[in-house]
Amino acid sequence: MKITEDSPSALTALDRPNSYIGRSVPRPNMARLMQGRAQFVSDVTLPRMAHAAFVRSPHAHAKIKSIDSSAAKQAPGVVAVVTGAELSKVITPWVGVLTHLKGLKSAPQHAIAVDRACWAGEAVCAVVARSRAEAEDACELVQIEYEELIAVTDAETALDAKTLVIHPELGDNLTFERVHTAGNPEQGFKAADAVVETTFVFGRHTGVTNEPRAIVADWNAGDQRMTVYQGTQAPHMMQNLFAKHLGLQEHQVRVLTKDVGGSFGIKVHTYADEMAIVALSKLLKRPVKFVADRIESFVTDIHARDHRVKARIGVKNDGTITAWEIDDLTGIGPYSVYPRTSGIEANQVVNLTGGPYTCPNYKARARVVFLNKNVMCQYRAVGHPIATAVTEGLVELAAAKIGMDPLELRRRNLIADDAHPSQGPSGIKFEALSHHAALAHLDSMMNYAGLRAEQAALRQKGIYRGIGFASFVEVTNPSAAFYGVGGAKISAQDGATVRLDATGAVFCHIGVTEQGQGAEAVTAQCVASAFGVPIERVRVIMGDTDNTPYGGGTWASRAAGIGGEAAWQAGKALRQNVVAIAGSILQAKPDTLDIRNGVVVDRDTGKERIGLDEVARIAYFRPDTLPTGVQAELVATRHYVPRAWAFSFTNGIQASYLEVDTDSGFVKLLNHWCVEDCGTVINPQLVDEQIRGGVVQGLGAALFEQCVYDDRGQLLNGNMADYLVPMAMEMPDIECAHVVTPTADSELGAKGAGEAGTAGAPGCVMNAINDALRPLGAAALTDMPFTPGKILRALGKV
């Protein structure tokens, strides 16, 4: 284990000469993005392409009594007007369940609503026209008669006997329930000197990717093939689903993902309107494009969080935590989202609560209920921000109650760094974590003692600053335990194919995808290092189901840890193949040779023997000069899936320093720190930027972001003027550092880093706000987002 700062670490044991592992090399794809020459799906145009727009239900719950599209069909430019019933002949409905989430249930969902709309924003009719503007014009002419039904919008009463059951065939509005007890919570609470009990509330929010969801589907009736340009995180998963629901073979579907304008989990799900687009293309035998506009994004992009967690912690006067208890309730939409389901986030809350700590006494219940609101599903850091804020909120409230420093209480309860392998109270298994090393590093990095002194001095002047912390664990590098075992065709493994071209450069085709996080750079670093070429000679091909090995794509912080390992192994395999051919050209034993910097060298002396360009020239153009029976194999493929551990947990701790204006209720973020351990750091700058971006998304959740619904199920702030996102002025600079505990599951030892920032930031800010306001006697704030109004109410000022 070692601590690394922002700057590149010293080279690790993985290092070969000219290794790029641990170096902040720039990403290869940036120039086109900066020059306006990227190709986002919203930029794609094809010959004969038509544009779709949807008529969406204005009601949260309504029977569709009739649809009159005659006027719309006559409107200028209109190609077709298609209802849900008509489209259901082309594409079959789906049900979002997983068998390993026992009892999880949902109802069939159609691409376009048939007979009934179940949330305000659900597509009820599609219009396809020559231009989007004409399609939208014609949407206005579609006459739909609705009969409004009672909308179920309150999770707290969704299970009451007198509440309408949204899908009567399911019997009730309960999507999923999990109950878990470990150790002896009852005894734990009895043994406590103090018990803290409170309710945490997490606002419903959404991803607001800068590029909205976009898709172009092109059914070529001549080829009998469907080509789909889609901004997705999981092309092979989508290939499977498009084929399955259109009644095609998988090889008849090609999914192409070029540049994607932000994903964060928003673009890893099946969206009804995108399924409608592939079906419309099949129906109309021409390309059809759909780009959600921002207003549509707010009512159709998955929402997330929206949890109410009643929670308790028991603690002794010496700081020992004796028991945890949580009761989580979350209201999703009318359907569990396909195929990853809407039960995963609550399940994660149960899995992760109390995760960093030794206390084994734990009682948990989580319930997921259907509501007539937009669908909810996995968004960056799934469940982590909730479990972390609950755990860390309880820890700091308990520390305050027994009068102990919050870092000291953590020191006394965090799992020891030398106690691994270990497990959390829910039974999640940890290979190796470094909570104490991370905490110690944070303590000195932020100058904790100095800040406390400053805080005390400023309080005398009526300035209220707060310091808050959040220790956390993060699920990364998921094995098949996440989805595969539950029956979803979502690949846990990924493959990489590397190929030497005729000039000695290398292509790498890989199943993981680029969403801006830097997967392309990391893949190139792994291949260049393992094979032995300058990184400029590696070209990475991603996001094309016709041309990459089958893989899971990018989610759950898996691209670097899983894709990177596949690339590393493939690079090594190709090196062996090439060295074998070089050996027969040079009449040397292959194991005396190596490849460094694009040249075959003597392994021991480093003496240059033959360039890769020359090896390639001979192998491709003059194989006749090779000894008889020698066949050059200049392509190598390797796959990787984590096997020893279901997940590769990372850990870390964040701190927030902020000031609350007690007159206005505004919070000013002054500083933020994060020390985390994602194992081997392949590219320090990319890891840090993942952390920073993730922290800022978490800060949005803590302070600004919330989809506000009224009790009739209408979203009241579904636009970017009213739904607040973090902008540059309000955000602090963020300091990052790393402890490095590689996973032994892979040679590279890299774990994921994409979600740690988002996991810890909200709880950390909550704790800092409460720390600031504690001397004023304010009741603890536990209801996110912490708006000025809530802060003033807690201070009794309004």
Next chain:
Amino acid sequence: MSEHRCDIKLTVNGETISETVEARTTLVDFLREALSLTGSHVGCEHGVCGACTVRVDGVIVRGCLMLAAQCDGAKVETIEGVSDAGEIADLQAAFERRNALQCGFCTPGMLLTAQELLRGGGVPSRDKIREQISGNYCRCTGYQAIVDAIEAVAQERAEAKR
């Protein structure tokens, strides 16, 4: 719909363009759809995100809040033109070095917005830089890397002037 169409003549990245546009067509839609200049992006269509930022007569505007018809006689510059002219090559290099973009969707707008501040000369404070880009939404980076890159270029340019 002929009464809703207008003829416009303008220059875009130095090229003279004469087109007939629907009155309701926004500048950014015109650039993207009629001229295939897809470097200007559409993030919100209501003036909040800044992804559609372009220059009209030397001043940055939101391409989604301006109509193409209002640009008759104007000089329009987009990220493609400004890049090719080499005007922001140093800024682009700094963005690359500092990884000041992830998905890159906000980047064209961010670069043009930053260049407007940098053209004013001097080395602005980090707060001033944050204020300048406060109307440009970036979901990926958390902004710090962008501020760092802009600050570095301001310093380089000030250095070079000395």
